[in-house]
Amino acid sequence: MTSDFFILMKSELSLVFIIFLLLILKVSDVFKSNSAFSHFSNVLLVLNFVFGFLFNSEGTLFNGMFYTNSALALEKNILNFGVLVICLQAFDWLKTHKHVAEFYILLLSTLLGMFYMISSGHFLMFYLGLELASIPLAALANFDLEKRKSSEAAMKLILSSAFASGILLFGISLLYGATGSLLFSEMPMLITDSPLQVVSLIFIFTGFAFKLSVVPFHFWTADVYEGAPVAVTSFLSVISKAAMVFVFISILMPLFASAKDLFYLILLLSIVLTISIGNLFAIRQDNIKRFLAFSSIAQVGYVLLGLSSGNSIGISASIYFLMVYLFSNLAAFGVISIVSSQSGKENISDYKGFYTNNKMLSWILAIAMFSLAGIPPTAGFFGKMFLVTAGASKGNFVLVGFAALNMVVSLYYYLRVIKAIFIDKNDEPIASISGSISHHIGLILCFLGIILTGFAGGLYEYIAIAFKL
Amino acid sequence: MTNLTLLILVPVLTAIAVMIVPGTKNIRWTAFVGSLIQLGLSVGLLFSYLGERAAGNSAQMLFTTRYSWFPAFNIEYFVGVDGISVTMLLLTAVVVLAGVLISWKMESLNREFFFMLLLLSVGAYGFFISLDLFTLFFFLEVAVIPKFLLIAIWGSGKKEYSAMKLVLMLMGGSSLVLIGILATYFHTNTGNGAHTFDLLVIAQQHIPVGTQKIIFPFLFIGFGVFTALFPFHTWVPDGHSSAPTAGSMFLAGISMKLGAYGCLRVATYLMPEAAHYYSWIIILLATIAIIYGAFATLMQTDLKYINAYSSVSHCGFILLGIGMMTKIAIVGAVMQMVSHGLMTALFFGAIGMIYDRTHTRQLELLGGLLKVMPFLGVVYVIAGLCSLGLPGFSGFVSEMTIFVGSWQNPDTFSRVATILACASIVVTAVYILQATAKAVMGPITNDKYLTLTDATWNEKLASVVLILAILSIGLAPFWFTDLINNDTQLIMNNLVRGLSSN
Numbered sequence: 001m002t003s004d005f006f007i008l009m010k011s012e013l014s015l016v017f018i019i020f021l022l023l024i025l026k027v028s029d030v031f032k033s034n035s036a037f038s039h040f041s042n043v044l045l046v047l048n049f050v051f052g053f054l055f056n057s058e059g060t061l062f063n064g065m066f067y068t069n070s071a072l073a074l075e076k077n078i079l080n081f082g083v084l085v086i087c088l089q090a091f092d093w094l095k096t097h098k099h100v101a102e103f104y105i106l107l108l109s110t111l112l113g114m115f116y117m118i119s120s121g122h123f124l125m126f127y128l129g130l131e132l133a134s135i136p137l138a139a140l141a142n143f144d145l146e147k148r149k150s151s152e153a154a155m156k157l158i159l160s161s162a163f164a165s166g167i168l169l170f171g172i173s174l175l176y177g178a179t180g181s182l183l184f185s186e187m188p189m190l191i192t193d194s195p196l197q198v199v200s201l202i203f204i205f206t207g208f209a210f211k212l213s214v215v216p217f218h219f220w221t222a223d224v225y226e227g228a229p230v231a232v233t234s235f236l237s238v239i240s241k242a243a244m245v246f247v248f249i250s251i252l253m254p255l256f257a258s259a260k261d262l263f264y265l266i267l268l269l270s271i272v273l274t275i276s277i278g279n280l281f282a283i284r285q286d287n288i289k290r291f292l293a294f295s296s297i298a299q300v301g302y303v304l305l306g307l308s309s310g311n312s313i314g315i316s317a318s319i320y321f322l323m324v325y326l327f328s329n330l331a332a333f334g335v336i337s338i339v340s341s342q343s344g345k346e347n348i349s350d351y352k353g354f355y356t357n358n359k360m361l362s363w364i365l366a367i368a369m370f371s372l373a374g375i376p377p378t379a380g381f382f383g384k385m386f387l388v389t390a391g392a393s394k395g396n397f398v399l400v401g402f403a404a405l406n407m408v409v410s411l412y413y414y415l416r417v418i419k420a421i422f423i424d425k426n427d428e429p430i431a432s433i434s435g436s437i438s439h440h441i442g443l444i445l446c447f448l449g450i451i452l453t454g455f456a457g458g459l460y461e462y463i464a465i466a467f468k469l
Numbered sequence: 470m471t472n473l474t475l476l477i478l479v480p481v482l483t484a485i486a487v488m489i490v491p492g493t494k495n496i497r498w499t500a501f502v503g504s505l506i507q508l509g510l511s512v513g514l515l516f517s518y519l520g521e522r523a524a525g526n527s528a529q530m531l532f533t534t535r536y537s538w539f540p541a542f543n544i545e546y547f548v549g550v551d552g553i554s555v556t557m558l559l560l561t562a563v564v565v566l567a568g569v570l571i572s573w574k575m576e577s578l579n580r581e582f583f584f585m586l587l588l589l590s591v592g593a594y595g596f597f598i599s600l601d602l603f604t605l606f607f608f609l610e611v612a613v614i615p616k617f618l619l620i621a622i623w624g625s626g627k628k629e630y631s632a633m634k635l636v637l638m639l640m641g642g643s644s645l646v647l648i649g650i651l652a653t654y655f656h657t658n659t660g661n662g663a664h665t666f667d668l669l670v671i672a673q674q675h676i677p678v679g680t681q682k683i684i685f686p687f688l689f690i691g692f693g694v695f696t697a698l699f700p701f702h703t704w705v706p707d708g709h710s711s712a713p714t715a716g717s718m719f720l721a722g723i724s725m726k727l728g729a730y731g732c733l734r735v736a737t738y739l740m741p742e743a744a745h746y747y748s749w750i751i752i753l754l755a756t757i758a759i760i761y762g763a764f765a766t767l768m769q770t771d772l773k774y775i776n777a778y779s780s781v782s783h784c785g786f787i788l789l790g791i792g793m794m795t796k797i798a799i800v801g802a803v804m805q806m807v808s809h810g811l812m813t814a815l816f817f818g819a820i821g822m823i824y825d826r827t828h829t830r831q832l833e834l835l836g837g838l839l840k841v842m843p844f845l846g847v848v849y850v851i852a853g854l855c856s857l858g859l860p861g862f863s864g865f866v867s868e869m870t871i872f873v874g875s876w877q878n879p880d881t882f883s884r885v886a887t888i889l890a891c892a893s894i895v896v897t898a899v900y901i902l903q904a905t906a907k908a909v910m911g912p913i914t915n916d917k918y919l920t921l922t923d924a925t926w927n928e929k930l931a932s933v934v935l936i937l938a939i940l941s942i943g944l945a946p947f948w949f950t951d952l953i954n955n956d957t958q959l960i961m962n963n964l965v966r967g968l969s970s971n
Binding site: 313316370375376377381382385386388389392393395397400401404405407408411412415418419422423457460461464 | 537538539540541542544603606607608610611613614617618621622628629633636637640641644645647648651652654655
C-alpha cells in the first residue's frame with residue numbers, strides 16, 4: 001500500500017519535493033544571483049520531466065479519490081514539458097525580477113493543482129485541485145509588480161475564477177442531491193436525463209466553459225492576457241487550457257454519457273460561437289497578447305469540434321492538437337516575451353520591419369503563426385486536420401464546412417502578423433535582440449516541435465494507444 | 470531511378486542547402502544545381518516509366534511506395550506515377566529550372582527567395598505523385614506559405630493586397646477541397662467500417678450517386694479556384710501581375726495546374742456519375758471563362774495583366790476538355806495543362822526580362838524592343854505565337870485536340886460551346902498580335918531603350934529550355950499522347966461506368 005502511494009503519486013510528489021526544495025533554498029539564500037536560481041530550477045524541471053516517463057502504473061488511492069493511468073501520465077508529461085519551456089523562456093524576464101523563487105513556487109503549485117485535478121476520482125478532489133490551480137495563478141498574473149494593468153489582470157482573473165467555481169459548485173451540489181454520489185467511477189451509472197440532473201450538468205459545463213474561455217464565457221480572457229506578464233500569459237493560454245481540456249475529456253465527457261444529444265447540442269452552439277467570435281475579434285486586435293488571446297479562443301473551438309465526435313479518435317486528435325498548440329503558442333510567446341522584456345513593445349504595429357534586425361526570431365514567430373493557422377509543413381496542419389476529421393466522423397458536414405471556412409478567416413489575421421514582420425516598412429524597427437542560452441533552448445525546442453511533430457506519425461499512434469477507450 | 474520520394478527529397482535538401490551555404494553566388498548555384506538534378510531525375514523517370522511500360526508492366530500506377538503514416542485514420546504516404554503525373558513532373562522540373570535561372574540576379578534577400586521558390590516546387594512535386602488524398606491535400610497546402618511571401622515580399626505594385634487576395638481565395642478553395650475529401654473519406658468502406666484515403670481504392674468504391682452529387686461540387690470548385698474557374702478567377706490577374714517574375718512563372722505554370730490536375734484526378738475520376746451530371750455546368754463555366762478571359766485581355770495595357778487574363782482564357786480550355794468527358798478531349802486537356810504551363814512560364818519570363826530593363830510594363834510606353842534586344846524580342850514573339858495556337862507550337866496541338874474531342878459530343882449544347890471556344894482563338898490572335906506589334910515591333914519609342922542590353926546567358930538558357938520543351942510537344946506530339954493515352958483511358962473507363970449508371 002505504501003509503495004503504491006509513492007509510485008502512483010510520483011508526479012505529484014516530485015513536484016511537492018521541488019516546491020519545498022526551492023522554498024528552503026530561497027529562505028537559506030544559497031544562490032547569490034537570479035540566474036543561478038533559475039538555472040538550478042530549470043535543471044530540476046528537466047529531471048522532473050524525465051522522471052515523468054519512469055515508473056508509470058495504473059491504480060487508485062484513497063478509496064477512489066485519486067486515480068492514475070498511462071493516459072493521465074502522458075497528459076502530465078505534456079504539462080511538465082510546457083512548464084519547462086515557459087520557465088526557460090522566462091529566464092530573461094526573471095533575471096532582474098525581485099521574486100524569482102516565488103515565481104517558480106507559485107507556478108509549480110499551480111501545476112500541482114492541475115495534476116490533482118487530472119488525477120481526481122472524486123468531485124471533492126477535483127475541486128481542491130481546481131482551486132489550487134487557480135489561486136496561485138492569480139498571484140502570478142500580478143507579477144509585474146509595478147504595472148497597474150498587471151494588478152487589474154490578477155483581479156479579473158481571481159474574480160472570474162471565483163465566479164466560475166461558484167457555478168461549478170452549484171452544479172456539483174445539485175448533482176450530488178440528485179445522485180447521492182460524487183465518485184466519478186459511480187456517477188455515470190447514476191445519471192439519467194431527469195431535468196434536475198440536466199440542469200446540474202449544464203451548470204458544470206458552464207464552469208468548465210469559463211475556464212476554457214468558451215464563448216460566451218470568454219470576456220475575462222483578453223484583458224487578463226494583456227495585463228499579465230508574458231510568461232504567465234503563455235502559461236494561461238497553453239497549460240491552463242490544456243489541463244482544462246484534459247479534465248474535460250476524463251471527467252465531463254463521461255458525465256454526459258447518458259445525455260449525449262444534449263451534450264452535442266451544447267457543444268455545437270459553443271463551437272460555432274467560439275470559433276466565429278474568436279476569429280472576428282482577433283482580426284481587430286493590435287496588442288499582440290490580446291490578439292493571441294482571441295486566436296486561442298478560436299483554437300479552443302476547434303478542440304471542442306474534435307471532442308464533439310465523442311469517440312476515441314476525437315480524444316486522441318484533441319490531445320495531439322494540444323501538443324502541437326503548445327509548441328506553436330509557446331514559440332510565439334517565446335518571441336513575444338523576449339521582445340517585450342527588451343524593448344517593451346507589445347503591439348503588432350511595433351513588429352513592422354522586425355525581419356531587418358532579427359532574422360531568426362522572425363522566422364520562429366512566422367512559423368508559429370503558420371502553425372497556428374494550420375498551414376503545412378508545420379505540425380499545426382496535422383493537428384487541425386485531425387480535429388476536423390474527427391469532427392466530421394459524426395457526419396455533420398455543415399459544421400465541418402463552417403470550421404474549414406473559418407480557417408480561411410483565421411489565416412487572414414495570422415497573415416497580418418507575417419505581413420508586419422516581413423513586409424511593412426518601419427523607420428525604427430525593433431533593434432537586434434539577443435536572448436540567453438536558456439531562452440534559445442526554449443525556442444529551439446518549440447521550433448523542432450513545430451516542424452517534427454507533424455511528420456511523426458508514431459507520436460500520434462502513441463497518443464491513440466494511450467487513449468484507446 | 471525508381472524511388473519517387475527522391476523527387477521530394479531533392480528539392481527539400483536543396484532548399485535547406487540554400488539556407489545554409491554562404492555567399493550570394495553559392496546560393497544561386499546551389500539552387501541551380503538542385504533544380505538541374507531534379508530535371509535529370511524527372512527525365513530519368515520518364516525513361517524508366519517508358520521502359521517499364523514497354524516491358525509490359527500494365528499496373529495503373531508504377532513505382533509505388535507506401536508507408537503507413539497515421540494508422541488511426543488510415544493515412545498513408547502513398548506515391549506512384551502514371552503517364553499524366555510523369556508529364557506534370559516534367560513540366561514542373563522545367564519551369565522550376567527556368568524560374569531559378571530567370572531569378573539569377575535577384576538582389577534583395579535572395580537566400581529567402583530561392584528557399585521559397587524551392588519550397589513551392591516541393592508542394593507541386595509532392596502533389597503530382599501523391600495517391601493518398603491526405604498526402605495530396607498536404608502538398609496542395611504546402612504552397613500557401615511560399616506563395617504569400619513570394620508575392621508580398623518580392624512583388625511589385627499593390628503586392629500586399631494581391632498576396633492577401635490570392636492566398637485567401639486559394640485557401641478558400643482548399644477548404645472546399647478539404648470538405649470534399651473528408652466527405653469522400655467517410656463514405657468509403659474498406660470492411661469493418663474502416664475508411665480510406667487511398668485514391669485507387671476509392672475509385673473502385675461505388676459511392677452512392679446522391680452523395681456524389683453533393684461532394685463533387687466541393688471538390689471541383691475547390692480545385693477549380695486554383696485553376697481560375699469562372700467566377701473564382703479574380704485572384705489570377707492581381708496575383709500574377711504583382712508576383713515577381715519567377716513567382717508568376719510558378720503560379721501560372723505550375724500552381725494553376727495543381728487545380729486542373731485535382732479536377733481531373735480527384736473530382737472527375739472519383740465521382741464519375743456526378744461528373745456527368747454536372748458536366749453541362751462545367752462546360753458553361755469553362756466557355757464563359759474562355760470568352761470572358763479573351764475579351765478582358767483585349768482591354769489590358771499592362772503586359773502582365775495581358776498574360777494573366779489570357780491565362781484565365783487558356784485554363785478555360787483545360788476545364789472545357791475535362792467537362793466534355795470524351796477521351797480525346799481529356800487527352801487535350803492534359804496536353805493543354807503542360808502546354809499552357811510552359812508557354813505562360815516563357816511569356817512571364819520574357820515580360821520579366823523586359824521589365825527588368827525598361828522598368829515599365831505599360832504597352833503604350835514600350836516599342837521597338839526587337840531592334841535593341843533581338844533575342845528577347847524573339848522569345849516574346851515565340852511565346853505569343855504559342856499562345857495564339859500557331860501550328861508547330863504546343864498550343865496548337867493541345868487546343869486542336871480539345872476541339873476535336875469536344876466535337877465528338879453530338880448534342881447542340883456542346884457543339885455551341887465548342888464553336889464559341891474555337892471562335893475565341895480569333896480574339897486571342899488579336900490581343901497577342903496587338904501586344905507583340907506594339908511592344909517589340911515598330912519604332913523605338915523611348916531613346917533610353919537604345920542603351921538596353923540583350924538577354925544574359927542565364928536568361929537565354931531559361932528561354933531555350935522552355936522553347937525546346939514547347940517545340941518537343943508541338944512538333945512531335947505523338948510521344949506525348951502515347952504517354953498519357955493509357956491513363957486517360959483508365960479515367961475514361963470510370964467515366965463510362967458513370968455514364969451507364971446515370
